[in-house]
Amino acid sequence: MNRSRIVDIQVHVVELPLRKTWQISLYAANRRAHAVVRLQTEDGIVGYGEAAPSPAFMGETGYTIETVLNRYLREAALGENLFDIARIHERMDSSIDGNSAAKAAIDIAVHDAMGKSLGLPVYRLLGGKVRPRMALSWVVGLQSFDQAVEEARRKVAEGYRVIKIKVGQALADDVRLIRTLREELGDAVPIRLDANQGFTPREALALLDQVRDCPVEAFEQPVRKWDLAGLRFVRERSGAVPIMADESASTLQDACNVLRNEGADLFNIKVGKVGGLYRACQIAALVEAAGLKATAGSNLEVSIGEAASVHFVASQKALSLPNDMLLGSALHSANLVSEPLSVIEGHVLCPERPGLGVDVDEGLFGHRS
Ligand SMILES: [Mg+2]
Numbered sequence: 001m002n003r004s005r006i007v008d009i010q011v012h013v014v015e016l017p018l019r020k021t022w023q024i025s026l027y028a029a030n031r032r033a034h035a036v037v038r039l040q041t042e043d044g045i046v047g048y049g050e051a052a053p054s055p056a057f058m059g060e061t062g063y064t065i066e067t068v069l070n071r072y073l074r075e076a077a078l079g080e081n082l083f084d085i086a087r088i089h090e091r092m093d094s095s096i097d098g099n100s101a102a103k104a105a106i107d108i109a110v111h112d113a114m115g116k117s118l119g120l121p122v123y124r125l126l127g128g129k130v131r132p133r134m135a136l137s138w139v140v141g142l143q144s145f146d147q148a149v150e151e152a153r154r155k156v157a158e159g160y161r162v163i164k165i166k167v168g169q170a171l172a173d174d175v176r177l178i179r180t181l182r183e184e185l186g187d188a189v190p191i192r193l194d195a196n197q198g199f200t201p202r203e204a205l206a207l208l209d210q211v212r213d214c215p216v217e218a219f220e221q222p223v224r225k226w227d228l229a230g231l232r233f234v235r236e237r238s239g240a241v242p243i244m245a246d247e248s249a250s251t252l253q254d255a256c257n258v259l260r261n262e263g264a265d266l267f268n269i270k271v272g273k274v275g276g277l278y279r280a281c282q283i284a285a286l287v288e289a290a291g292l293k294a295t296a297g298s299n300l301e302v303s304i305g306e307a308a309s310v311h312f313v314a315s316q317k318a319l320s321l322p323n324d325m326l327l328g329s330a331l332h333s334a335n336l337v338s339e340p341l342s343v344i345e346g347h348v349l350c351p352e353r354p355g356l357g358v359d360v361d362e363g364l365f366g367h368r369s
Contacts, residue, residue, distance in 0.1 A: 033062025047113025107276020168198020
């Protein structure tokens with residue numbers, strides 16, 4: 001432990017192509033810039049972190065992370081002891097506001113190194129394991145009606161426990177897809193809606209009105225992220241459909257404000273969105289204390305970021321809903337690790353090796369194509 005000072009931090013931006021255009025109500029993309037952090041301690045332990053935010057969702061990209069890390073965050077973390085994670089966050093926050101994805105990439109690398117240094121999987125550092133096996137949800141992006149129905153059907157056959165569909169661009173199309181999927185998939189497969197802020201409060205309610213007879217598991221981020229009054233307006237009128245906050249709960253303080261305003265029944269806690277594992281666990285505790293539930297979404301990180309999410313969900317009681325935390329590897333045609341986490345009948349197991357439990361392929365660094 002006394003040789004656990006951080007002596008080197010590097011960031012590499014790697015652009016990875018997506019298998020097909022990924023579209024949600026906020027944006028469309030064909031590739032993503034992933035920022036990979038490689039951190040080393042004085043006794044030679046190496047930890048890796050990853051963040052892959054989309055510019056329209058978070059105001060950050062792999063390239064802003066590179067600049068912010070090189071100009072501000074490296075200095076905040078260099079020379080600190082790995083195990084002083086609260087102090088590292090304090091120093092990062094006082095060096096630059098916001099930039100949660102950049103901070104998450106460092107936080108994940110610190111946790112990976114802590115685990116390797118102690119010979120323990122990361123979940124052990126977060127409280128231990130409350131669930132060994134985690135159910136996954138599949139997310140159907142905005143695409144043609146026929147493609148969306150075919151993809152949902154195929155993913156249910158593969159074993160995914162929840163089908164989440166992206167809505168929020170054209171209300172009539174959304175209604176048609178929800179009604180068709182309900183008929184195709186039956187009531188045993190819950191459907192979760194995610195509008196990514198695409199509706200006004202009244203449009204969101206109009207959608208729910210038109211699918212009143214279809215069981216909807218949850219309605220994620222129906223309105224603009226800053227519209228907490230609108231979120232509450234929808235929640236008070238959504239009947240049996242629980243409202244989930246995602247973009248509205250982008251930080252620990254945001255999550256607290258959503259709870260104070262009684263704006264959500266459920267939370268989507270993304271490790272890469274909220275500033276890393278340390279912050280994600282704080283939010284999970286807040287959600288647990290409120291007697292509510294959460295899921296872990298994804299910024300489409302590949303297996304380094306995904307492994308961080310898996311350790312998070314394995315260790316946090318509030319994270320009891322099926323998660324789309326493994327979406328990134330499935331949507332990309334390349335990865336950053338030699339052996340991606342595998343999905344077995346719609347579930348993932350928590351890695352047991354020290355640290356995150358994935359082997360990073362450093363040969364990929366420097367590829368910007
Ligand atoms: Mg979402």
